Amino acid sequence: MADKNMDDQIVVIGLGRFGTSLAVELVTRGCEVLGIDSDPKIVQRFADDLTHAAVADTTDLETLRQLGVHQFTRAVVAIGTDLEASILTTSLLSDLHIPHIWAKATSREHGRILERVGAHHVVLPEHEMGERVAHLVTGRMLDYIELEDDFALAKIPTPKEAVDIPLGQSQLRSKYGVTVVAIKRPGEQFTYATADTVASRHDLLVIAGARDKVERFAELS
Template sequence: MARKPAVSNRIAVLGLGRFGGSLAVELMRLDWEVVGIDSDPQVVQTYADQLTHTATANTTDEIALRQLGVHDMAHAVVGIGTDLEASILTTGLLADLGVPNIWAKAVNRQHARILERVGAHHVVLPEHEMGERVAHLVTGQILNFIEFEEDYALVKTRAPEEAIDKTLADSALRAKYGVTVVSIKRPGEDFTYATANTTVYAGDILIVAGKTRQVEAFANRT
């Protein structure tokens, strides 16, 4: 029998702990239909009025997930962190059910590798990634840090002295540091796109993109 098309605007969040619960609520704010599933009835009750639908179920039970329609959804997130066996089995079951986009939370890199092997399309390590981000904020001039891949990042940083009262073309930051200034914010104003003719002034905040080591080096020179 032909499989029905997956429902693209519905998502199942399996495991409503701190990570899964906050993710589910934010997805609701973004106008998604969210089915929240957890094995703990008290946790499920907490989110009963905040999500589209909630259910108490064993996430490793194929029949239960089918009854909840998880197999017909285009997206699912496994937010289980403390029970590694349940995390892995749930992820593998979602893969067997043919869910097209499976996101899973991992507690360490070994756990992440296993999740990828059993079928997760995307794996996140929230604690590890937040630790890296905070380290950048604590130790340097970086005001915000987002790493997209292992070697590419965006940073929010103060304008360097060498660029003050010059256009970006004249300061040649890209040539010197291998980074691109993509946006600029004046005090009291919103961020705007930066061009080669944009002049940088004292107090400006820059959004800079480039290889991780290069943007780190650039930010730490400001």
């Protein structure tokens, strides 16, 4: 895997549902992926879908070196149920000075530990998906993504007070603390919104702002 841009070479450790889905998607996007799992049956099952696949104990530093993991700039620890293996593997990747380490956590407490031992990015797939769906079920949002520091993006129908008025005149930012960043008209693709953009009641908006302000504004739609 030495002839390709190192940013396009990624090691995924743990080939459960999350790890496999991620690894296969990365391959689809043109990345070279080394998938590692301790279960030979799992590795054999997905070997043809990945660039390289290996059976290994990733809690052993020498094993990681033999697999060339130290040469990667990006690594994902997708180990789910074995918390000890998840934490130790993440720690060893940090010892190998991997510049970008993503780690899957099963709880916020697990995530905090992963950060302490060297993870640069922690993801909680089940928690984040549950939180997202809860917003969709209980509100008027058509899609919702929460970023760091309580900042969120949401896709919503155009609220009445923004219909047929240039966004610059609607003063949504000063009134509600949200910014309209994109608009989708029926039958068209999303485009960037400007101060001169005029939305109709059939359009969809993508808004951004603090989570609580996005939630309150979405209730207007």
